[in-house]
Amino acid sequence: MTDQMRRIALARRPEGQPVPDDFLLERGPVPEPAAGEVLVQVTHHSLDPYMRGRMDDAGSYAASLSIGETMIAQGVGVVLASRAEGFAEGDSVTGMTGWASHAVLRGGELRKLDSRVPATTALGVLGMPGFTAWQALREYGRPKAGETLVIAAATGPVGAMVGQLAKAQGLRTVAIAGGDEKCKLALDKFGFDAAIDHRAHGDAASLRKALAEVCPDGVDIYWENVGGKVLEAVMPLMNIGGRVPVCGTIAWYGGGASDKLPQVWRSILTKRLSVNGFIIFDHWDAFPDFLDEMTPKVAGGEIAYLEDITDGLDKGPETFIAMLKGGNTGKTIIKV
Structure with missing residues (x-):
């Protein structure tokens, strides 16, 4: 050749x-x-x-x-x-x-x-990111109709799928994204009920206040994609018995994590939260079931x-x- x-x-x-x-x-x-x-x-x-x-x-x-x-x-x-x-x-x-x-x-x-x-x-959408959303939401998020789900990096391939799957199951879905354009995408393309631009908030306290306004009943599921100030903002808003699937912490991948562990750890204790780290490769035996269910929906335009x-x-x-x-x-x- x-x-x-x-x-x-x-x-x-x-x-x-x-x-x-x-x-x-x-x-x-x-x-x-x-x-x-x-x-x-x-x-x-x-x-x-x-x-x-x-x-x-x-x-x-x-x-x-x-x-x-x-x-x-x-x-x-x-x-x-x-x-x-x-x-x-x-x-x-x-x-x-x-x-x-x-x-x-x-x-x-x-x-x-x-x-x-x-x-x-x-x-x-039909690869590792989509499968991550599909598998971990059902196993670790354990969504129930009427609950509230918050997810950062909401217009990324994992976040967008999580939001759509949760919405289809009757949850209130709240997106956190970076910039007006991504917030509009979250609402208009992926069907989130509310979207917040994290770049408009200089610290966790400001972001938490904005989240509280769109999550009047608290947060039942926080899908953790980023860590950083988003994690700090969401944790005090979690409801008792809430679930936190930990998918990634991209805000800390290059170092620079602030020492907020005591605050976060206390929220886990007082709210009786289930926090589950997961690696999607541990669940690969379920991938054929994911493809069987989701391929027709993607082909038919049901999943954006x-x-x-x-x-x-x-x-x-x-x-x-x-x-x-x-x-x-x-x-x-x-x-x-």
């Missing part, structure tokens, strides 16, 4: 927030698949907050990336060559391709895509979604850095 493979590797470990010099664009020959393997030409790959943690050399739920290793990502693409049973040239597939133009994966590491929906939905697609593999680092600062609108995807 004469084409070159392009990939973005981890050049060094970030100190705080990532910067462009932490990444390296490399070129090389396109790999050949061995027996049982498939060569995929990647058309799009996902960018997700969890990738920031994999750049550190620290113990976590998954192994850290090594220096020089291709940045991790789920991608979608087309089979160029197959030496694995069940896959043929031209098949549309998804798997953990990394930030790369080509990838060789074993057949068992790939899944064929459903032609009823665009391929990129496998990276967002938004994709923020940037053209160019080389734009990955700057797009990733911007995403960690809230610069995306919807699911962040790179078109390779």
